[in-house]
Amino acid sequence: MRSKGSLICLRLLCAAAAIYLATALVGVSAHANPFPKGNAAAGKTLHDKGCVTCHNSMFPDKDGRQLYSDLFRKADSVAKLRGMIEFCNNRTKSGWFEEEIQHVGRYLNDTYYQFK
């Protein structure tokens, strides 16, 4: 009898652990950000400095923000957004590191793309 009792205890413990884990995971994903280490304000500064002029020149009304609008954007995933940031950054030869990419990614995602 004793062994059966402890088995039930173990099952309860497992169930409790599973529920705990599930809520913990939901909690994490609800707060997850594709650019967790990025600082949007720092990203805006970098973006204003190195990226805006060229994007602006692409539009007749000189408003490059349209590039990120639903109408013009091609990036439809975090990976593609990241890829374009890296691609464009390489062309500017600013030599950004992961840190800067996170900042600009955070800024663009928070402001325009809003990928989860």
Ligand code: HEC
């Ligand atoms: C020399 C001009 C130029 C500069 C400088 C430039 N870009 Fe771009 N960028 C482009 C062009 C052209 C496209 C569109 C490419 C396409 O649609 O295939 C683009 C597209 C993008 C996109 C994708 C938009 C979308 O969803 O379709 C992102 C993101 C982006 N640029 C980020 C940056 C960042 C960040 C910088 C600064 C490091 C930067 N760009 C600097 C020319 C430039």
